[in-house]
Amino acid sequence: MLDRSGAVMVRDSDPSTAGAGFRPARFGLAFPGTAGSVRGALTTVRSALRGMGVPQETCGIVEIVLAEVLNNIVEHAYAGNAAGFVELDLERREGALAFEMRDWGHPMPGSAAPDGQPKDLEVPIPDLPEGGFGWHLIRSLTLDLSYDRTGSANVLRFLVPLNGVATLQ
Amino acid sequence: MELVCRDTGELRLIKVAEDRIDAAVAIQFKDLVREMTEDGPMRVVLDLSRVTFLDSSGLGAVVAAMKQIGAGRKLELAGLTPNVEKVFRLTRMDTVFTIHPDVDALGLGLRHAG
Numbered sequence: 611m612l613d614r615s616g617a618v619m620v621r622d623s624d625p626s627t628a629g630a631g632f633r634p635a636r637f638g639l640a641f642p643g644t645a646g647s648v649r650g651a652l653t654t655v656r657s658a659l660r661g662m663g664v665p666q667e668t669c670g671i672v673e674i675v676l677a678e679v680l681n682n683i684v685e686h687a688y689a690g691n692a693a694g695f696v697e698l699d700l701e702r703r704e705g706a707l708a709f710e711m712r713d714w715g716h717p718m719p720g721s722a723a724p725d726g727q728p729k730d731l732e733v734p735i736p737d738l739p740e741g742g743f744g745w746h747l748i749r750s751l752t753l754d755l756s757y758d759r760t761g762s763a764n765v766l767r768f769l770v771p772l773n774g775v776a777t778l779q
Numbered sequence: 780m781e782l783v784c785r786d787t788g789e790l791r792l793i794k795v796a797e798d799r800i801d802a803a804v805a806i807q808f809k810d811l812v813r814e815m816t817e818d819g820p821m822r823v824v825l826d827l828s829r830v831t832f833l834d835s836s837g838l839g840a841v842v843a844a845m846k847q848i849g850a851g852r853k854l855e856l857a858g859l860t861p862n863v864e865k866v867f868r869l870t871r872m873d874t875v876f877t878i879h880p881d882v883d884a885l886g887l888g889l890r891h892a893g
Contacts, residue, residue: 649803670832670862677834681802731875740843743835743870750869 633663638699643688643713647696648680655698662702665772672707672770675751678744679711679766687715687764706753706769713764723757723766725749780804784815787887791819794826800837808837812844821852826882828858833866842872857882 637658641647652673659669676698683696694714701708718724726745731738749755752768759765781796793815800808816823825841827833833841845854857879859867867873879885 645802649799649801667861670865673832674834674862674866677801677832681834681836684802728871731871735875736846738842738846738875740839740846741835743838743866747835747866747869 634658634661635702636700637662638697640695640697643680643683643694643696643715645684648677648684651680651696651698652676655700658700659707664702664707668707668770668772671751675748675768675770676709678748682744683711683713683715683764687713689716692716702772703769705773706771709766709768709770711766714762715764717759717764718757721757721759723755780807780811782808782811782815786820789820789822790885790887791816791823792826792882792887793823794828795830797829799832800830800840801832801834802836805836805840809840809843809847813847816844816848816852816854822855823848823852824855824857824879824882824885826857827863828860828881830863831860833863835866835870838866838870838872842875845876853877855879857885 637655639651639654639658641651655676656669656673659672664672680696688694692715697712699710724745726747726749728746729739729742748768752770755766755768757764757766783794783796785792793812795808797804812825825844841856848854855877858881859878864873867876867878
């Protein structure tokens, strides 16, 4: 039975070498793939990143990316009667944060992550798009994104550079 | 979700008194802005200086708010914080809205406007 409270369970914060001044390089958590869990998960990740010494701007970028990925999981992978957990692992590497996110919902359409083409804004105001920005944001803010369907799991991997500004445009 | 509305002359100022406009509150936000812009001045400015996080659902709600205030009226934005500005810039929505650095830049003398 899923915990609908939005509780987040920390799975791994790499305590093996904990000590004075130690900054963990890895972090993992699991939580229900429900709309009510997203804010709590984002808050938990932000705290973990601060503990890892990640710059504030990068924390902000990560929050945008994770919000879009998680909203997609909640609204699409776990749409309808599907329900399940989300697992998130992150690791601090040289110059980037590496993320792996797993869910057990519906596969991505076409077995591929959307390419996130920007929306056409050269239209009259009543025709402006009100959605479909998510994958464009994800693609703009990440590197080396890959999607795999492994058994019944969707596995999304990507990097967020630690020097976010230089790589954005 | 709390929005604070006041009129100063020919302008209606709506301050978003929340940290986040995200998927959890996007529909509520859109409905509240509609209620607050059903009448009143032609020019409406949305003060986002309190908002530190906006996701694509929140962005869609801001776009929807602009569309629903109707022809001949304008929804402008003020006070985008860095992470919110980033979402507008990356989606190029910064080219669609008139964006003011902050409410003071509107030159309304708000300190004396109550």
